[in-house]
Amino acid sequence: MPRTWTPxxxxxHGFIITQNESISMADYFTVRDGKKVAYxxxxxxxxxxxxxxxxLDIHQARKLTPYNNASIQVCAPxxxxxxxxxxxxxxxxxxxxxxxxxxxLEICMPYLxxxxxxxTPLEDRGALLPEDLDKSxxxxxxxxxxx
Numbered sequence: 001m002p003r004t005w006t007p008x009x010x011x012x013h014g015f016i017i018t019q020n021e022s023i024s025m026a027d028y029f030t031v032r033d034g035k036k037v038a039y040x041x042x043x044x045x046x047x048x049x050x051x052x053x054x055x056l057d058i059h060q061a062r063k064l065t066p067y068n069n070a071s072i073q074v075c076a077p078x079x080x081x082x083x084x085x086x087x088x089x090x091x092x093x094x095x096x097x098x099x100x101x102x103x104x105l106e107i108c109m110p111y112l113x114x115x116x117x118x119x120t121p122l123e124d125r126g127a128l129l130p131e132d133l134d135k136s137x138x139x140x141x142x143x144x145x146x147x
Contacts, residue, residue: 002014002015002048002144002145002146003121003143003144003145003146004048004144005048005119005123006048007055007116007117007118008055011119011123011124013146014048020095020096021043021095021096021097022043022044023043024095024097024098025041025043025097026040026041026042026043029041029043052115052116052117053073053115053116053117054073054112054113054114054115055113055114055115055116056070056072056073056111056112056113056114057070057113058070060113060114061113064110064111064113065111072111072112073111073112075111076107076108076111076112077104077108079107079108079111080103080104080107080108081099081104083103083107084099084100084103084104087103120138120139121138121139121143121144122135122138122143125143
């Protein structure tokens with residue numbers, strides 16, 4: 001169970017869940033000996049160690065796209081994926097982490113309203129009891145892992 005953060009909730013304990021990145025990262029780091037897999041790592045994706053996202057409310061959404069709601073937060077990335085596919089016709093199916101995130105954000109940002117994220121797992125730590133923390137590298141696994 002990791003420590004995590006969102007702008008409205010603040011710090012809290014989260015859960016480790018499967019995301020497509022855990023599969024694609026394992027694919028990238030798989031070592032083969034011919035057709036045989038010699039090494040394939042187990043990858044866990046800790047969702048939410050650093051929350052960065054849109055806080056679009058219904059009023060902002062309707063200013064951006066009349067008669068819509070905050071689902072525009074989901075529609076904008078879909079639009080971004082379509083634009084990416086049109087701009088990259090030579091590419092086949094790809095994982096999300098193989099796409100140009102800067103271009104995707106360029107397309108999405110006008111539809112997302114306020115985008116925020118500002119947290120480190122060291123925030124409010126060690127105040128009551130001393131903890132073994134890596135203060136030189138805030139996002140190390142040991143700093144957000146709950147033991």
